[in-house]
Amino acid sequence: MSRPTDVAVVNRILVVGHGMAGARFVQELRSRDLGRRFEVTVLGAEPEAAYNRVLLSSVLAGKLTPAEIETVPSAWYAAEDVELRTGVEVAAIDRHGRRVLTTAGEHVPYDHLVLATGSTAWVPPIDGLTGDDGEPGRDVAVFRTLADCRAMLARLDRIRYAVVLGGGLLGLEAARGLAGRGVRVQVVHPADRLMERQLDLDAGRVLARTMDELGVRVRLNARAVRFTEGWGGGGRGLLLEDGTRLPADLLVVACGVRPNTRLAAAAGLATDRAIVVDDAMTSVTDPAIHAIGECAEHDGQVYGLVAPAWEQAAVLADALTGGPARYRGSAVVTRLKAAGVDLAAMGETDVDDHESDAEVLRFADPARGTYQKVVIRDDRVTGAIMLGGAETVGAVTQLFDRAAPVPADRRALIFPGVAAAVDPADVPDDHTVCRCNGVTAGRIRACGADTVAEVAATTRATTGCGGCRADVAALLTSRSTVEVPA
The missing domain is CATH 3.50.50.60 (FAD/NAD(P)-binding domain)
Structure with a gap:
């Protein structure tokens, strides 16, 4: 039977996966699809509304409730004319018929299929961890x-x-x-x-x-x-x-985790460590299928962090709506989210001090839980470990992100007292405050918000790893104390 060719059918987008990558993709798509050219359906295996997986440790610690880590309210989908179906698992992809089969036996059609299936936890083959059914034991x-x-x-x-x-x-x-x-x-x-x-x-x-x-x-x-x-x-x-x-x-x-490539591999898509995609986040096997987040492999890299997943979601949304965006990889900054520990690591970190082409700055104070190391090549930060270095981690991360020249006095990268402290009011508008969402100081100043919660709702700043919360609060405070000329 021939497929219909009217515009409404040709633009059916089906998203499999309702985690941080899938939910962000739908938001990015709708922000570009103001004319509602696309019919969008989202299938999520979990019964939950979209939530911030990065903050699960804060829920376990009792610092946040499950409701507080929700990222996209279910009501948003109805308002944006997106069909959201939670608790639905996909059993197979029918590439020839352009449809997926759910475990309930239902066929759901697509014209573009976005796989945001994430990763699954790896349970090592240690005696007593799993039962006869292969599932983790009771304890x-x-x-x-x-x-x-x-x-x-x-x-x-x-x-x-x-x-x-x-x-x-x-x-x-x-x-x-x-x-x-x-x-x-x-x-x-x-x-x-x-x-x-x-x-x-x-x-x-x-x-x-x-x-x-x-x-x-x-x-x-x-x-x-x-x-x-x-x-x-x-x-x-x-x-x-x-x-x-x-x-x-x-x-x-x-x-550790393993990219969830089961559906893709069974459908004959190219997979290596994950689903192999090009710069438009499109499968190299099938132009109608795309992958983002932890299940996607781009240029040999699989990223297990939220910021790259969100960057990929934005690129795919732009590409599907006719935009020029293409993914070129991500500069990864890893942050540990554990109460009482402030740790960021980026780039090359296990560099020996004796490497001739590298400058390695290092300061350790184990009794205070402090260890800071910055690797510099050609006057650029190429790696850093900032454990207990909250005062300078923002500046080092910016230099790493932008490949900007480091200060002549290298000590300022580790000891904030060496250089004059930067007043939040003097932070330039193009300074990136929230790496996870790419939110600048200028955008925060211009959004009109008075609280961190309002900034989060308006710009998404602080909704990733949450490491920029103090910086956002400082910006708001500095703005409120600036005298406005009469």
């Missing part, structure tokens, strides 16, 4: 979704001891959240340092000491071999390779 949890977070919160009163497998971003955030609730937590990590992909050895040591002071014990170079129960009737626990037994009422698995 084993992953920390990936709001449902995972709620499940842990529901059993907090029965948890005295917890072990977190994995000392990366997610593992440390989960561990800190549980410790903040009074749980005795240990992190088991197989590498010689925490966050080994982002930190050098010295920074990892300082971070481990900081975590210990916050109630999280860290075990490095440690390998788990079995999760079991019944040690003399003493409950469940984790056995390590060296024979150490750790008590655990709950085992949290945070050993």
